[in-house]
Amino acid sequence: MSDDLTQKLPASQDPALAQILSAVQDLGTRLGSVENRLGNLEGRLGNLENRFGSLEQKVEERLYDTRPIWEKVLVDIAQLQEGQEALRKDVRDVGTGLRDMNRKLSIFNDTLTQTTGGLSGHLRPRARS
Numbered sequence: 001m002s003d004d005l006t007q008k009l010p011a012s013q014d015p016a017l018a019q020i021l022s023a024v025q026d027l028g029t030r031l032g033s034v035e036n037r038l039g040n041l042e043g044r045l046g047n048l049e050n051r052f053g054s055l056e057q058k059v060e061e062r063l064y065d066t067r068p069i070w071e072k073v074l075v076d077i078a079q080l081q082e083g084q085e086a087l088r089k090d091v092r093d094v095g096t097g098l099r100d101m102n103r104k105l106s107i108f109n110d111t112l113t114q115t116t117g118g119l120s121g122h123l124r125p126r127a128r129s
Helices: 016-118
Strands: none
Touching: none
């Protein structure tokens, strides 16, 4: 658009033609301005694409760096949960064992009380010498 084609037209005394030529020249100037702005916008868009690509690369690198850490953390958490469940089972087993022991101790105590109660009439305290 560097060539102004309206300059090649013959000079005219007609004011309407002069107005049209002036409007066409103004449109040409404005179109050049729009083209410049569009070129600037394309440059900025290219810059954004480059920055976005760089950001994607950094994110992928960080994921690559941290992925093994997170996988290990997940394995460790699973092992902790398994250990916690084993402890719960052990605590239940100990509770069951204590109930059994208390029941047996209670039976033993009742038996001992009955046995010593029946023997109390037969036992006399020994005289001390």
